[in-house]
Amino acid sequence: MAKILNVKNLRKTYKSGEKDLTVLDSVSFDIEAGETFSIVGPSGSGKTTLLGLCAGLDSLDEGSIELCGVELSRLNEDELALLRNQKVGFIFQDFQLLSTLTALENVSVPLELQGNKRAQLEAMELLEKVGLGDRYDHYPSQLSGGEQQRVALARAFSTKPDILFADEPTGNLDEETGEKVIQLLFDLNKEMGTTLVIVTHDLDLAQLTQRILRLKGGKIISNETKIIA
Template identity: 70%
Template sequence: MAKILNVNHLQKSYSSGNKTLKVLQDISFGVEENTTFSIVGPSGSGKTTLLGLCAGLDSPDSGSIELCGYILSTLDEDERALLRNQKVGFVFQDFQLLPTLTALENVAVPLELQGERNALNLSKDLLEKVGLTNRINHYPSQLSGGEQQRVALARAFSTKPKILFADEPTGNLDSETSENIEKLLFALNKDFGTTLIIVTHDIELAQKTDYILELKGGKMLTTQNPIADA
């Protein structure tokens, strides 16, 4: 099966005062198309940094990343932004909805940026898929945390991304709401044929994915297939 993401010998450091903090050290892995993949590890292990590098939101000190057939280091910032706009979706722990827009308008934004003329109708259909038909004209402040994350999921899948990065997608939710969001995330991912990469500290969530990469102290400890290992 073709790889949608290839990471080779990734290194990333940050300067802190007179010290250099090594955040990621010699990280290499690949993710096949149409699979689910989780990155786990304790706080400070480099999970979110790794996700940002893979999505082209930041650049490594050394090593290479190939995303959707493009070597990220060969693209300028505008080209990376275009790649994300056309092929990448994001879901964040804190939802990142625009507070002055309704649920419907929030979902429509990425579609409108792509020039989709039928953005509002497509957005209505997506909000129906995530069970929010009666909340489409509500603003984020009028929605619960679980409802806001449902809007964020609808927005993330609206452009039919090839790959979706989810950073602690259930981190701000209670256990029951988390379970519902997880089911919805995996169901939408299957429906749209997307490759899903989840950063999480939740081992139970990670074990629901096809592959797990474990980080500790910026180093890769293991990659495993929980289904094969079960």
């Protein structure tokens, strides 16, 4: 299988007053295309920083990241933005929907940016799939948290990304709503053959993925492949 993400000897340091704070140290792993993968660890272990680096949202200090066959450090900001627009999907804990746009507009905008002539129709189909066919014209403020995250799911999959990064996708949801969102996430992921990378503190959610990477203090402490029936 082709590697869709290849991380080698990754190091990231931030200034904390007079001191350097190393958030990630000597992190190396790879992910195969189509794999489901979770990154877990306690608060402050470097999970979200790692996801941001892998998605090209932040720059590394040492090491290399190859995403979709491209070495990220060789790209400028415009090239990174183009790569993300064409190949990458995102789901965030706080949904990050555009408050001035309806559910339908939130999902169709990424498609329109790609020049898709069927943007609105495809967005409607995706909202139907996540159970929001009667919410096209609702604004985020008119939707519950679970409904907002389902709109975010539809938006993330709208461009049929090669890889999707989900940062604590159930972090702001109650348990029952979170379970429904995760079911939809995995169903859409399977249908579209996307590579799924989830950052989570929820070990039950992590157990649903094929591989679990555990971080502690910015270092990998285990990288387990699981047998999923």
